[in-house]
Amino acid sequence: MPKRIQLPDDFYKHDFKQLAKIEKHPRTRIRFIGLSHIQNGKSYEQVAQYLLQSLSAVKQWVRHYKDEGIDGLKEKQRSGRPSKARNQNHTKLLQSILAMQNNKNGGRVRLKDIQNMLAKDFNIHYQKYKRRSLFINKIRVKLDKC
Template identity: 40%
Template sequence: LSKQTKDPRKKVRMLALAHFFEGKSRYQIAEYLKVSRTSVNKWVKDYLDYGLEGLEELPRSGRPCKLDDAQLKQLKAYVLDSIDRTEGGRLTLEDIQQYISESFHIEYELSAVHRLLKRQNFSWISSRSI
């Protein structure tokens, strides 16, 4: 495996190919890696058709983010500033939802706020100050 590869999904795909070229069956590879045989078939086909570029993760479809890059940066600063406050308290998803609504005039469901924070590399653990 290449040390340059940081994407764990690509590492699994490359490992599947290594097993494939060692003569393992696609069923054996799927069982060993705990993935579906369909996935192994796709990875092998993509490699045979496109080489290593076929193993790259393709952009996924879906609704684009309602916030632009500047707004995301502002939101991240708000969250970081809020957790560094010395007066304590806690920051809830509802607080962030309200901040987004008031600051950007954009409405988000709580589940979408959670996903948005996760994409910004925030893990959400509720805690209270002493």
């Protein structure tokens, strides 16, 4: 039989069921629910089977709790994919967009116009509307207030 991870003394002082009810992030909520079941005497295997998680994941939750407490169970920031424009100077991009807005006669610059300018001048190609919008938000351009 594999060795069970020794639980800290304060493990039973937390109300993981209540923490799961107020937690917003779904992964963290599942971790709290799992630890609540462990508090109630369920084995790691039963918790893993009930929550459709791997046994190693449940053991990892307990290990994180033991090492870092409640904060060890919370979801961490993920790095994500690097920006296509990470090597470009954002101020130069911003100035180009603002210049395009000032040169436009009537109306405002559309995302499609910005996409064409990025492809032509900076060799940055965005295919999806959402990614273009995220890029514009990242460099903090408010086209309405130009």
